[in-house]
Amino acid sequence: MYDAGEQPYLCLRIEPxxxxxxxxxxxxxKPPEELITFPELFEHFQALLQDHxxxxxxxxxxxxxxxxxxxxxxKYLQDSVNELHVLLLHLIKGLNLISSNRYPDxxxxxxxxxxxxxxxxxxxxxxxxxxxxxxxxEDLPVDHPELTGGKAANLGEISQRLHLPVPPGFIITTRAFxxxxxxxxxxxxxxxxxxxxxxxEADTLQTSRQxxxxxxxGVVPQEVGREIRRRTEAAPFWAVRSSAHGEDGELSFAGLxxxxxxxxxxxxxxxxxxxxxxxxxxxxxxYRRQMDMLGxxxxxxxxxxxxxxxxxxxxxxxxxxxxxxxxCLTVYAYPGLGRPVMDGRAQPDRLVVERQAPHxxxxxxxxxxxxxxxxxxxxxxxEVTPAPEERDLPxxxxxxxxxxxRLAISLERYFKRPQEIEWALDQTxxxxxxxxxxxxxxxxSDFPPVExxxxxxxxxxxxxxxxxxxxxxxxxxxxxxxxxxADLEQFPEGAVLVTRYTAPWLARVVPKAAAIIxxxxxxxxxxxxxxxxxxxxxxxxxxxxxxxxTPGTEVTVDTNNRLVYAGRVQELLHYELLEATSFxxxxxxxxxxxxxxxxxxxxxxxxxxxDFTPEGCLSVHDVIRFVHEKAVQELMDLPRFLKRxxxxxxxxxxxxxxxxxxxxxxxxxxxxxxxxxxxxAAQIRSLPLKTLWEGVCAPGVWxxxxxxxxxxxxxxxxxxxxxxxxxxxxxxxxxxxxxxxLHLRLGYHFNLVDARMDADPHHNHIYFRFVGGVxxxxxxxxxxxxxxxxxxxxxxKVDIKGDLVIAKILHLPQEEIRRRLLVLxxxxxxxxxxxxxxxxxxxxxxxxxxxxxxxxxxxxLEGS
Amino acid sequence: xxxxxxxxxILDDEPIVCKRLKPSLEKLGFEVDTFxxxxxxxxxxxxxxYDIIVTDLKxxxxxxMRFLQEAKKLYPETEVIVITGFATMETAKExxxxxVFDFIAKPFNLNEIQKVVQRAADKIRSxxx
Numbered sequence: 001m002y003d004a005g006e007q008p009y010l011c012l013r014i015e016p017x018x019x020x021x022x023x024x025x026x027x028x029x030k031p032p033e034e035l036i037t038f039p040e041l042f043e044h045f046q047a048l049l050q051d052h053x054x055x056x057x058x059x060x061x062x063x064x065x066x067x068x069x070x071x072x073x074x075k076y077l078q079d080s081v082n083e084l085h086v087l088l089l090h091l092i093k094g095l096n097l098i099s100s101n102r103y104p105d106x107x108x109x110x111x112x113x114x115x116x117x118x119x120x121x122x123x124x125x126x127x128x129x130x131x132x133x134x135x136x137x138e139d140l141p142v143d144h145p146e147l148t149g150g151k152a153a154n155l156g157e158i159s160q161r162l163h164l165p166v167p168p169g170f171i172i173t174t175r176a177f178x179x180x181x182x183x184x185x186x187x188x189x190x191x192x193x194x195x196x197x198x199x200x201e202a203d204t205l206q207t208s209r210q211x212x213x214x215x216x217x218g219v220v221p222q223e224v225g226r227e228i229r230r231r232t233e234a235a236p237f238w239a240v241r242s243s244a245h246g247e248d249g250e251l252s253f254a255g256l257x258x259x260x261x262x263x264x265x266x267x268x269x270x271x272x273x274x275x276x277x278x279x280x281x282x283x284x285x286x287y288r289r290q291m292d293m294l295g296x297x298x299x300x301x302x303x304x305x306x307x308x309x310x311x312x313x314x315x316x317x318x319x320x321x322x323x324x325x326x327x328c329l330t331v332y333a334y335p336g337l338g339r340p341v342m343d344g345r346a347q348p349d350r351l352v353v354e355r356q357a358p359h360x361x362x363x364x365x366x367x368x369x370x371x372x373x374x375x376x377x378x379x380x381x382x383e384v385t386p387a388p389e390e391r392d393l394p395x396x397x398x399x400x401x402x403x404x405x406r407l408a409i410s411l412e413r414y415f416k417r418p419q420e421i422e423w424a425l426d427q428t429x430x431x432x433x434x435x436x437x438x439x440x441x442x443x444x445s446d447f448p449p450v451e452x453x454x455x456x457x458x459x460x461x462x463x464x465x466x467x468x469x470x471x472x473x474x475x476x477x478x479x480x481x482x483x484x485x486a487d488l489e490q491f492p493e494g495a496v497l498v499t500r501y502t503a504p505w506l507a508r509v510v511p512k513a514a515a516i517i518x519x520x521x522x523x524x525x526x527x528x529x530x531x532x533x534x535x536x537x538x539x540x541x542x543x544x545x546x547x548x549x550t551p552g553t554e555v556t557v558d559t560n561n562r563l564v565y566a567g568r569v570q571e572l573l574h575y576e577l578l579e580a581t582s583f584x585x586x587x588x589x590x591x592x593x594x595x596x597x598x599x600x601x602x603x604x605x606x607x608x609x610x611d612f613t614p615e616g617c618l619s620v621h622d623v624i625r626f627v628h629e630k631a632v633q634e635l636m637d638l639p640r641f642l643k644r645x646x647x648x649x650x651x652x653x654x655x656x657x658x659x660x661x662x663x664x665x666x667x668x669x670x671x672x673x674x675x676x677x678x679x680x681a682a683q684i685r686s687l688p689l690k691t692l693w694e695g696v697c698a699p700g701v702w703x704x705x706x707x708x709x710x711x712x713x714x715x716x717x718x719x720x721x722x723x724x725x726x727x728x729x730x731x732x733x734x735x736x737x738x739x740x741x742l743h744l745r746l747g748y749h750f751n752l753v754d755a756r757m758d759a760d761p762h763h764n765h766i767y768f769r770f771v772g773g774v775x776x777x778x779x780x781x782x783x784x785x786x787x788x789x790x791x792x793x794x795x796x797k798v799d800i801k802g803d804l805v806i807a808k809i810l811h812l813p814q815e816e817i818r819r820r821l822l823v824l825x826x827x828x829x830x831x832x833x834x835x836x837x838x839x840x841x842x843x844x845x846x847x848x849x850x851x852x853x854x855x856x857x858x859x860x861l862e863g864s
Numbered sequence: 865x866x867x868x869x870x871x872x873x874i875l876d877d878e879p880i881v882c883k884r885l886k887p888s889l890e891k892l893g894f895e896v897d898t899f900x901x902x903x904x905x906x907x908x909x910x911x912x913x914y915d916i917i918v919t920d921l922k923x924x925x926x927x928x929m930r931f932l933q934e935a936k937k938l939y940p941e942t943e944v945i946v947i948t949g950f951a952t953m954e955t956a957k958e959x960x961x962x963x964v965f966d967f968i969a970k971p972f973n974l975n976e977i978q979k980v981v982q983r984a985a986d987k988i989r990s991x992x993x
Binding site for chain 1: 876878880881883884885887888890891892893949970971972973974975977978
């Protein structure tokens, strides 16, 4: 399976060898002052690889914990962060030792990354300087409701994660609010006024008036005002709404704060102040006192969105509150702008629609429209009386109601709670989501959780106790098995995605899935990460799932108990939707997700890119990537390498396979009788290198024929050539009698093999790392998957991330290590140009079979 | 499951632990009470017996080790499961010496604890027969 190894992959016992060699080395050569000796350098490099791996494991572990299957507390987060910090300090120190201190800036980078993480863990509102005053909805940092307020945070998620249509706009953040208070010297004044009010020295109305006056008389700071003006140029009219921190979260401030519609662009800064002032309206003050929230600082973010000149607008409740058991939702609709409905002055049409696709309309009530509100030609709104023949027309068509139902259910699936959704239909017939928040309803009854034992009596189980939870939850829908691109194209909204692999190209259907079951993969894998991002209940490593689950049949996936039921388990779905608390909203999970954002994403992909620098590192992952790349470069840097090796014997391997391999023998790796600068394969005494080479040179492995490249493969290879051509370094093997460390750059691939073949199995290991390659990422990850499949057949523990494959195996007897090094030798030859030939996912099993068949006589594993 | 429900007490000063554990055990048919303060849990134990206690060790006020000792003194047949973020051999040994049923290191996965609680329940039920 593809799970991460539980042990660090390198248990090298090269220290004694190195120590002896070092002595010898020092006797024979006097190393130049500025350069550390190669054995030392190599030792640092090995330590660095180990730390790198540990960091990767912690990152994977944090990711896994964010899936909801684990119970963790703040101590766990604190411990993990501390451990990461120590490891990174080590790594940076290691790189600086190797590189004669060329990267001192990395320490600053580390502070830049870890200071906010620490602040985050201490639970402080992290409104550090990096947070913007004004930010576009499309760039909104999600999981930061303290910066943007709940309403805007929701909209950010809707537009960025679910890709649903949200009117364009921007948020004036809580940081801008604090800056506003600071610039206008309002903080102390507000504090004093509120204290007096709480001490009953002043009445609510008077306090409110004084507070609001202070805010309204304030001046919007220049930077903020400039940014608002710049952004409001995009449209003539704006909706300006409150998005206070805490609002739309567990507490509902619905209606307490101001919302201004049809604000002309010029008027937005004034409107902004009005919204800020509404934070201290008499009602808002009383509400916060009642909720015991005055201890916390109030903070107001303000959401500005382009106004949709709507043909109709309204609200959807994803649960029919009058009959929750009917599996229907309710659509309210009214012609024109939303004002009449929001004010409660008009009776909107009411449609009851089935929650399940294809969303049949169950009932429809159409009321006469006495008046409608529409945008006035010169700005603002105007009320008009509809023509008599229009009075009794329905506000929206059935088709629109069904579109709304589909959008509403996908919102509910994501937020895991019944939703109340404000929407607008524009003149072209496009539906826009204006807002989505948890629907407030009184708990129907405090019924206890549905007991698994009861459900098992009523429903048949298709799968149980299988797989690992990647994201916890319950989801139901028809089974949809994805085996080809066509299956992906047609993936229906709300289906259960069943797949053999957890490949990255599945990502685009994840948001549509009600649940995911994969036969392979690990909770640390790519698909798991995506599933967590979109909160889709996911089980991975469920063997034979595609055999058991029949396409088209309804199933209910309950990852909490690792069960898959036949049919829709309505009582369980109801319980999860209405009663269960969703873990995603717990503060620890939010905290972990925010933390992961500063830890896990990899931004530095291309070592040739101009931002491949300490300053360019934005996450922990970036830092270790940078350190690793630079460490390898140091090791491979030709001029310095030669300087280090001045006088050292560096052999060139003469072989029918033209690899230009240089060999440095630390002892016992080359036949003592070898003369001159060249050796043949027969003169290699190093067991691992000898074996690997045997694999590479086996008949038919190293194909010298030109390889057919199809057009798209070629185009992509052309665009990547520059990078490959400028990549520094050459192929080097560092060996002893039983040890091999091999760096190979073949064409566009980069292989690293580190292996030991000792008489004592406990000393033995193979570590294999494979990365890079021509062609686009999809093909490269296809190849990565094929490699992973092959390596898994030989019991390697394999991790794949995009096109990076890391495989390791530990503590095997010499003969077993030998078999696997032969396989690696084959693989190195085999994959040289493989990705050009792997044109579709269906090709993977065929290639796998071909490879295994060819290997069979050579490395028979049946006996192992 | 026609039998009487077994009663489970959960004590952990981190509310998230209680919040997650309660429904996951209720689904298995247990009756669950949760506490974030040890003295309140103690009061509950004094009032009525619990079949199974799941407790953290490190807490303010009365720590978990003392709490489980006191509870065991009152009801020796209560099975205690310790969950802790400070898992060392020492604490594990000490817990087992105090007659703890099992010891789980935090973070743990829900399935893991469900299984341990189920085992404790099986033991209680078979003893009662």
